[in-house]
Amino acid sequence: MDTVIGSIDTCNPTTGDICRPPNGTVSTVQTSTPPHSTTTNPCDATLGRYLARRLVEIGVTDVFSVPGDFNLTLLDHLIAEPSLKLIGCCNELNAGYAADGYARSRGVGACVVTFTVGGLSVLNAIAGAYSENLPLICIVGGPNSNDYGTNRILHHTIGLPDFTQELRCFQAVTCYQAVINNLEEAHELIDTAISTALKESKPVYISISCNLPAIPLPTFSRHPVPFSLVPKVSNKIGLDAAVEAAAEFLNKAVKPVLVGGSKIRVAKANEAFVELADASGFQVTAQDVSTMIRCGQKTIIFLINNGGYTIEVEIHDGPYNVIKNWNYTAFVEAIHNGEGKCWTAKVRCEEELVKAISTATNEEKESFCFIEVIVHKDDTSKELLEWGSRVSAANSRPPNPQ
Secondary structure (H helix, E strand, O other), X not given: OOOOOOOOHHHOOOOOOOOOOOOOOOOEEEOOOOOOOOEOOHHHOEHHHHHHHHHHHOOOOEEEEOOOOOXXXXXXXXXXXXXXXXXXXXXXXXXXXXXXXXXXXXXXXXXXEEOOOOHHHHHHHHHHHHHOOOOEEEEEEEOOHHHOOOOOOOOOOOOOOOOOHHHHHHHOOOOOEEEEOOHHHHHHHHHHHHHHHHHHOOOEEEEEEOOOOOOEOHHHOEOOOOOEEEOOOOOHHHHHHHHHHHHHHHHHOXXXXXXXXXXXXXXXXXXXXXXXXXXXXXXXXXXXXXXXHHOOOOOEEEEEEOOEOHHHHHHOOOHHHEOOOOOHHHHHHHHHOOOOOEEEEEEOOHHHHHHHHHHHHOOOOOOEEEEEEEOOOOOOOHHHHHHHHHHHHHHOXXXXXX
């Protein structure tokens, strides 16, 4: 494959520290004219190392990954970046949800999977991040650049010589897609993808051919213009009017309920909302409890065990809403297997819960803590019962006459 070396005049750094997104929100991305240039060690001037540096510049210091033959060389170059830590996950969906949680906490997240079999597996987590307005960089190790347009049928595909199936799936749940199968476009495509994710606060998709990450190129040898993140300016008059209207509405409510939407994070209003109502949380699957323990996470997880699908029961009951109950604390202890710091508890009443929380936040504060809370299957609110009836009625409406 012929390689055209593009201009490197626009790849110079600015003075000052690189701007990083504070706790979850980004708005406009701007660039500035650099006064001088700083070159990178020629050994580090590869596509893979360039991507790694760009991730670090926006505040990503941990990347969640699942290896596959199309992304192994890329993973080597990500690992080589001193400021970047690769977190191996049990499967791609877990990697996506871990990046989702990371983006909620740090402002932006990233995951790396392999072509199609990995991309389609992580898709549900990416779709969730899209609906939650989370900037998440989904990086896929793609086919060798020489295989594009050859009508070859590759492994990790659906058995057709069409490499665009994965791309088409991601187009619906990402705000930008970049397929990098030649070096001359890599610099611009990576920067555009990352800046778009930050600006739109949505996931993006970057596919990189497996034979490109290790290739050096002069365009990767100089530090590019840093991403400059400028906060949005609020309209004070409009804000005051909105606050007044909201306060008036809440004051008239008999039993108000606050639901925190994803736009709160985009507007950097998390702390303000928490002051109004305590609401937080993110998804993760049980398998990657092992990853948390291996990485020394000091997390407290509460598992509410009501023995079934309570919400579904209220909407439409049936035998499919009854599940086999597990001994979840024993499951976590089996994952622990004496390696790392882990503490579990099973509680059945308020006094036991208070004691467990005290232990988790004091004696076991340096451990990964898992607290299983046993509640009755019908332990629900009047509002949930009413909501279930309304959903049931809405779902069972007969078809309109044709």
